[in-house]
Every structure is written in C-alpha cells, then in structure tokens.
Amino acid sequence: MDxxxxxxxGTGIAHAIMVLALVISxxxxxxxxxxxxxxxxxTWILFFGIFLxxxxxxxxxxxxxxxxxxxxxxxxxxxxxxxxxSFFSSFKQGGITLNLxxxxxxxxxxxxxxxxxxxxxxxxxTMVGILSGAVTNTPGLGAAQQTYTDVTGTVDPTIATAYxxxxxLGVVGIIMSIVLFRYIFRIxxxxxxxxxxxxxxxxxTEANMFSLxxxxxxxxxxxxxxxxHLIQKEFVISRVLHVRTQELVVPKTQTVLNEGDKVLVVSNxxxxxxxxxxxxxxxxxxxxxxxKLDSQLVSRRISITKSAINGRSIGSLRLRNLFGINITRVNxxxxxxxxxxxLQLQLGDRVTVVGSEESILNVEKFLGNSLKRxxxxxxxxxxxxxxxxxxxxxxxxxxxxxxxxVKLGLAGGPLIVAILISKFGPKYKLVTYTTMSANLMLREIxxxxxxxxxxxxxxxxxxxxxxxxx
Numbered sequence: 490m491d492x493x494x495x496x497x498x499g500t501g502i503a504h505a506i507m508v509l510a511l512v513i514s515x516x517x518x519x520x521x522x523x524x525x526x527x528x529x530x531x532t533w534i535l536f537f538g539i540f541l542x543x544x545x546x547x548x549x550x551x552x553x554x555x556x557x558x559x560x561x562x563x564x565x566x567x568x569x570x571x572x573x574x575s576f577f578s579s580f581k582q583g584g585i586t587l588n589l590x591x592x593x594x595x596x597x598x599x600x601x602x603x604x605x606x607x608x609x610x611x612x613x614x615t616m617v618g619i620l621s622g623a624v625t626n627t628p629g630l631g632a633a634q635q636t637y638t639d640v641t642g643t644v645d646p647t648i649a650t651a652y653x654x655x656x657x658l659g660v661v662g663i664i665m666s667i668v669l670f671r672y673i674f675r676i677x678x679x680x681x682x683x684x685x686x687x688x689x690x691x692x693x694t695e696a697n698m699f700s701l702x703x704x705x706x707x708x709x710x711x712x713x714x715x716x717x718h719l720i721q722k723e724f725v726i727s728r729v730l731h732v733r734t735q736e737l738v739v740p741k742t743q744t745v746l747n748e749g750d751k752v753l754v755v756s757n758x759x760x761x762x763x764x765x766x767x768x769x770x771x772x773x774x775x776x777x778x779x780x781k782l783d784s785q786l787v788s789r790r791i792s793i794t795k796s797a798i799n800g801r802s803i804g805s806l807r808l809r810n811l812f813g814i815n816i817t818r819v820n821x822x823x824x825x826x827x828x829x830x831x832l833q834l835q836l837g838d839r840v841t842v843v844g845s846e847e848s849i850l851n852v853e854k855f856l857g858n859s860l861k862r863x864x865x866x867x868x869x870x871x872x873x874x875x876x877x878x879x880x881x882x883x884x885x886x887x888x889x890x891x892x893x894x895v896k897l898g899l900a901g902g903p904l905i906v907a908i909l910i911s912k913f914g915p916k917y918k919l920v921t922y923t924t925m926s927a928n929l930m931l932r933e934i935x936x937x938x939x940x941x942x943x944x945x946x947x948x949x950x951x952x953x954x955x956x957x958x959x
Contacts (some may be wrong), residue, residue, distance in 0.1 A: 505548040509556065512538045512941040531933070532644045532660050534940040544947015547804065557942035561631045562903050563935025566875055567928050569907025570921065574821075576908050584921045598624060618651025623659040627939060628900045635723040635898030640883075642893065646733045653947035696755050696818045696825040698727070698776060703750040704769030714742040720767045723827045724756035727843050728779055728786070740843050753779055755817045758826060761923055789849050790820070793838045794857030799922075800915040804830030812852050814844030835915045837863060837922035860906045866927060878903030 529536075548556075602620045606613050614637060621630040630652050638644055670676065703709075708716050713726055729740045732749035746752065753772065756764055765771055780788070793799070798806070808814055816828040820839040821832030826832060828840065840856070842849055882902020885894030897905065915919040 500547075500549050502552070505552045505556075508546050508548055508945065509938065509941055512541060512945065513937045516941070517937070520918040521943055528737060529660060531936060531940060532656070534654060535944040538941045538944020539948040539951050540944075542613045542945045543951055544948075545948065546945070548942075548945055553942050553946055556938055557946070558631070558899050560935045560938030560942065561628065562875060562878070562899055563899050563931050564939060565628055565631075565863075565935075566871070566878060566903045566907045567932035567935060569904045570874075570911045570923060571925075571928055571932075572775075573908040573911025573921075576660075576912060577754050596645060596790060612647065614645040615647045615651045618648035618653075619655045621648075622652040622655030623662070625656060625659045625663065627936065629899040630943070631939075633900055635900065636895060639895055639898075640893050646950075649943050650947040650950060653943060653951060656781075660867050663738060695865075697758060697761070698753065698755050699761065700772050700774035700779075701752050701754055701765060702769045703746050703748060703752065705767060706748070708746060708768065709748050710745060712743050712745050713740055716739045716746065716768070719894065721766060722756065722763055723829045724754055724760060724764055725813055725815070725817050725828050726752050727755055728753040730782060737786060739786065739809075739813060759764050759952075785845055786843060787846055787849060788817075788843050790839045790841050791849070791853055791858045792860065792863060793834050793836055793840065794859045796860040796918075796920055798834055799836045799920055800833055800857055802831055802833050803828055804847050806834075808855075812844065812848045812855070813890070814842050814848045814852055817843055831888065833915060835922060836867075836920050837924075863922070863924065867922060870914060870919050870921050871923070874906050875903055877910075878906035881906055 513534055516531065516537040519533035519537060520528060520530045522528065526594060547553075547843050575802070598620055600614060602616045603613075605611065605617045611619075617633045617637065618630070621627075621633055630649070634644075638650060708719070711719075726740050726744075728737060729746065730737050730751040731747070732751070733747065738744065740752075746768075749838050751772065752768065753774075753776075754768075761771075776788075780786070803816055803819075808816060818841040819826045819828050819832060819834065820841070821835065821837075834840070842852055844852070879899060879902060882897045884902075885896055887894050896902075910919065911921050
C-alpha cells in the first residue's frame with residue numbers, strides 16, 4: 490500500500506492530477522445542492538479546494554501555478570471567442586453607455602478599497618485580493634496578481650488568500666442584493682425581459698418575411714437591381730408572382746416587376762416601412778401560400794461547412810447565376826440575418842435557400858452541408874490565438890509615474906486576441922467556428938481548474954487569515 494500513500498501524500502504529477510480531479514469533481518457535486526432554490530455552482534470547487542488545502546493536501550507550487558494560469562487562459566479565451574463576433578456591433582446598441590457604467594463601478598470599488606486600506610492599515614495587496622473576491626471577479630484576480638508582480642517585482646500569496654476569504658460572502662452578497670432589490674422595487678422579471686426583447690436592436694435587425702403587392706408606378710418596368718438602388722436598404726426579394734402570367738419565379742437582379750405583381754420580401758423591422766412605401770402595401774400571404782403556388786420551388790436550410798467559403802461574401806459566390814437559387818436569410822449564432830450581397834459567410838452559418846430541388850442539391854455540394862465537418866474542432870486557430878494572446882499579454886507598457894512596465898498579462902492578452910480573431914478571422918480565411926457546447930466545455934474546464942488551484946493555494950493559511958483579521 491506504499492504506492493497509495495505516496496500517491497496521496499507525494500508531490501509528483503500523478504498526485505497533482507489526482508488532487509485536482511478530486512477537488513473539481515467533489516466541488517461540482519456539492520454545487521448541485523440547492524438551498525432555498527439557490528445553488529453556488531462552481532464556487533464549491535473553490536471552497537473544497539480551500540478545505541483540502543487546509544488539511545494539508547498540496548500540489549507542487551510550480552505545477553499549481555502553471556495549472557492556474559492555463560485554466561484562466563482557457564476560461565478567458567473561450568469567453569472572447571464567444572462574444573467577439575458581436576463585440577464591436579454592441580457599441581452601437583448602448584455598449585458605450587454600459588462600458589462607462591462598468592468603468593464607474595470599478596472605479597468606485599477601487600476608491601472604496603483604497604479608503605479601507607488607509608483607514609484600517611490592511612496591506613494593499615490583501616485589499617486587492619479582497620476587492621476581486623468581493624465582486625467575484627475571477628479574471629480580475631489574475632490581472633491583479635500579474636500587475637502587482639510587474640510593479641513590485643515580487644509574488645504576494647496574500648492576494649489569492651484574501652480573494653478566497655472574500656469570495657464566499659461576495660457570492661452571497663450579490664445573490665441577496667438581487668433578491669432584495671427584486672422585492673423592494675417589485676420587479677417582474679418576465680415583464681422586464683419581454684420589454685427588453687421588444688426594444689432590443691437584435692430584434693429590430695433580425696430578418697423577417699412579409700408579402701407586398703407592387704403598386705408604386707415609379708418602379709413599374711424596373712428590374713430588381715434598379716429597385717434596390719432606389720430604396721438603398723438591405724432586403725432580399727425571395728420570390729415573385731407575375732400577375733399577368735401567374736408564373737412564380739426565383740428572381741434574379743434582371744427580373745422586372747410590374748403593376749399587380751406579388752413579392753415575398755425578407756428584411757428587418759427597421760426597413761419595412763421604407764420598403765412598403767417604395768414597392769406597395771403589405772398583403773396577407775404567408776409562406777405556406779407561396780409554397781402551394783409552385784411545388785417545384787422548395788426552401789431549405791444549408792450549413793456552410795467548406796473552408797473555402799469561409800470569409801467570402803454572398804455576392805462573390807454568384808449562386809443565382811450558377812444554380813438559379815436565391816439565398817434569403819443567414820442564420821448565425823441563432824439569429825437570422827438578411828442575405829445582403831456584401832455579407833461575409835462564416836463556417837457554421839446556416840443559409841436559407843429557395844429554388845428547385847435539383848438546384849438546391851447542387852448548392853448543398855457547393856457549400857458543404859456536412860454536420861460531421863462542423864463537429865470537428867478547429868484547434869489550429871484556438872492555439873494560435875492562445876500563443877498570440879500570451880505574446881500580446883507579455884508586451885511591456887511604460888506608464889509615467891510607475892517604476893516598472895505594466896503588462897496586460899495572461900488574462901488581458903488572450904481576451905483581446907480572442908475577440909479580434911473571432912471577429913476578423915473569417916475575413917482572412919481563418920476558421921474560428923466552434924460549437925456552443927465545445928466552447929462551454931472549454932470555458933467550464935478552465936474556470937474549474939483555476940478555482941481548484943486558487944483554493945488549494947489559499948487553503949494552507951486560510952483559517953489563520955480569517956482569525957487574524959479576515
């Protein structure tokens with residue numbers, strides 16, 4: 490049984506992996522426990538790590554440090570890859586205001602922390618850890634440790650310990666604050682969510698289908714290219730029913746509209762009124778009625794799975810001329826976008842195609858439509874991004890008044906690179922598509938490893954810190 494004792498009490502790699510796995514698995518199990526309908530989730534990993542650390546189970550400091558930083562990178566990078574595609578557009582949707590409010594909250598927290606430091610005399614390193622734990626900001630802890638090391642040239646373990654001490658009450662405080670505000674202001678979450686959805690920019694820009702009757706004399710006899718030039722809005726005419734011949738066609742840019750023709754249009758809510766004013770009034774004619782007019786025309790969703798299509802615009806593919814089909818919508822991350830000719834397609838997009846059965850089968854071969862291909866992880870871009878993130882995070886910035894250069898660190902660098910890669914990668918033929926489940930898996934593994942390492946590192950002197958001022 491000596492081998493078992495060595496495995497439990499030793500300092501080797503096998504011991505480190507076993508302890509880490511034990512902390513994470515037990516923490517996740519405890520996280521399923523709900524008290525009054527509230528669960529602390531992955532926070533229990535931190536608590537159980539503190540418990541085992543207090544009992545004397547430890548991991549080699551170098552291994553612990555590596556695992557903690559790598560877990561943080563996985564967590565941060567996965568978040569950046571998820572939010573990157575919509576990060577810059579969010580600034581047009583109130584993102585600047587929200588960022589200013591967030592900056593104000595952070596500055597208020599820093600000011601409060603400094604005041605407590607001056608009044609009580611608690612070391613600033615300890616107060617930095619308390620601030621990160623009180624607001625449950627895990628990436629903030631990593632950034633704080635990196636900055637403190639850059640500025641002072643030393644590693645202070647009290648930052649992580651203070652974080653671990655403050656974190657539990659930080660979680661409880663946030664939960665209680667939300668519950669308290671809900672009852673004080675009598676907030677109806679269902680109503681609030683409904684109102685937010687109605688006002689959201691995403692809903693206003695999401696693709697919608699509606700039928701119009703051609704009534705504006707100024708467009709009689711003009712083709713679709715000329716009409717789109719007149720309207721100057723993003724929209725797609727999916728199908729046209731010519732009133733004179735009762736012929737239903739998938740329109741091309743040269744298709745001419747005449748008085749009384751009916752058109753099926755795809756556009757967003759912001760542009761509907763303008764399009765109606767230029768073409769004609771809306772009529773009650775649903776998609777089912779259009780499908781009954783010609784059984785030869787079908788509508789199908791096709792997934793973009795060929796790497797060669799990644800980053801190319803819809804117009805550059807010339808699918809109408811090659812296959813006689815029309816792309817009406819592009820579903821990206823659960824949201825329907827208008828299939829504008831300038832829209833760049835990305836791996837994982839699902840396009841709605843209208844045309845004959847034979848044409849659609851040919852388009853499927855051209856675009857890929859292979860779910861197996863989508864399930865394959867794109868690890869190249871992921872690890873290239875991590876390498877670049879570490880590189881960016883290691884660049885020293887000289888700030889006047891600070892004796893040592895400051896770096897973005899292993900939290901800031903990978904986050905910035907992940908946002909940029911996920912946003913602009915497809916433009917440069919870099920495949921950045923990752924399924925939501927894979928992204929969530931990497932994110933949860935990263936935060937679990939990080940919290941376990943923080944708990945194990947802080948557990949040894951956790952009780953002493955609490956008793957002597959925690």
